[in-house]
Amino acid sequence: MILKSNLGKGEKALEKATTLIPLSKSDKVLLSKIEQEAGTDINLCYQCGKCSAGCPAGFAMDYKPREIIRLLQLDMLDKALNAESIWICATCETCSARCPRGVDIASLMDALRREALKQGRITDKKVANFNKAFLGTVKRFGRTYEPGILLYHNATTMQPFKDAGLGLPMMKRGKMEIFPGKIKGKDEVKQIFIRASELGGEE
């Protein structure tokens, strides 16, 4: 009896099994570039799971931090870049602080996020949209402009009334500027955006 049920489990597991395919040359280069940018080595990880146990957002992730590293160790870069987890990570750095092998997991998540963005694979549009809205106002005014961020974020994520109830109370408390505050050096800041993107392209 016991043997049979174990066999059943094993068969089920086999159904989920994946054939591992080694990375192509170009993807190998890409993975090592990601590691370099993150300043960390994924092969140091021995899968203890301390990062995942302490992750405050782990409950909402499709792949826990440990699993993201395992995907990379098994050449499954594609799956890692498509994971929702990399957009849920809030960069709180608890994982990096606790890793007994010194793997900078938070920095790795950051690098994966940037690569996914570059490739246009955005699993969580809401987070990516928020970032775009945020940086859009900085590029334009030199500083953030919260009403602008919220309006853009709401419009592009099709949730027009999100946080609408907070707008008036915030204004009443003097916590939200009605007009964007522009700085004298806003053109300098705009140039920073332009040059950073140009230099980033040189790599």
Next chain:
Amino acid sequence: MKLAYYPGCSLGGTAIEYHLSTKKTAEILGIELEEIDDWNCCGATSAHNTDKLLSLALPARNLAIAEQTGLDVLAPCAACYNRFRATEHTVREDAVMKERIEKVINMPYEATNKTISALEWLVEGIGLDKIKEKVTSPLAGMKVASYYGCLLVRPSAYTGFDDVENPQSMDDIMTALGATAVDWAFKSECCGAALATSRPDIGSKMVFNILKNAQEAGADCIVTACPLCMMNLDMRQASAEKAANEKIDMPIYYVTELLAIAAGVSPNEVGVNKHFVEANKYLDAVAAERARLELEAEKAKAEEAAKAEKGAKPELPPEELEKKVAAMVKGFEKNPDKMASRLIEDEERAAILAEIIVEDAKKVTKLAELMITDKEKAAKAADAYVTGELRKREKANQ
């Protein structure tokens, strides 16, 4: 002491209380703050999510401007502080990246100055003893959970400040202000940061867990040094409660607000009335409790003083009393008239007392004892003896 001041975007808007209370705290502690000229946004999480070079260049422009003044930078916002520290670290450690950053900002930047957080400023720059000196209205009875969040202590390679898992600096400040800092498990747990806006389904759970743990640890309020933590714990407390279907109702304060209030500044002067979760009532309760404790202490002091006065004539130990009584008895035996006149003014009655003394040794001992312990009682007893003797004599005459 003079510092370059980087308020950052939050302190001009959502975290206006942090701006007001930081300036007030500087004024109280005698620190001059010079706002960085024409500062720009640090890029926060959105920049390092998007482009590494951009995320280092945006802080670098501010730091390069501040470097020209030769001042260290105070960045109260934990997110700005963290990005500034990351930039300094990179510029010092990575020559290639330094060159690229300078190219992007079109300015020289050597990272000779350094950025400090509000906690580093208060604990390391000012010191707890100096803070204690400024406390005029101690936060007695306040039970507070010190919430550090992520960015003030992590990663330690950038910050090198306090302990990553169990930081103490803010707890120490709270103790210096007279409050009781509770021990709790979520002091460096993440509040969810921008997830509260972009993914409230996840963010509100993270916020609720923090509030709940503080409550379970016995705290009545939370203190923070980060505008994003404040925004999530305060402004989004209602939606976190709604999602969890449980009311917590916990006021949240900035560390600088509480410092200013403990130094006698009125709560609304540092913006406590701008919070979303009502935060004045608890401060009133703390003030009332302080008044009650002070009154109690005064009463206890007065009682102590009264006791001390009473005890000024301490009772003599038995051996010494015996000695003195014996000496007094001798005096009575040697010179009964003189002793009698010391007890009774009236000459006739004094003479009668002298006669009693000579005859009655028991009465002599009693009078001698009373003269040492209580002269008034001795006089009364002597008078009673005389009255008794006179009555006796009258009876005998009849």
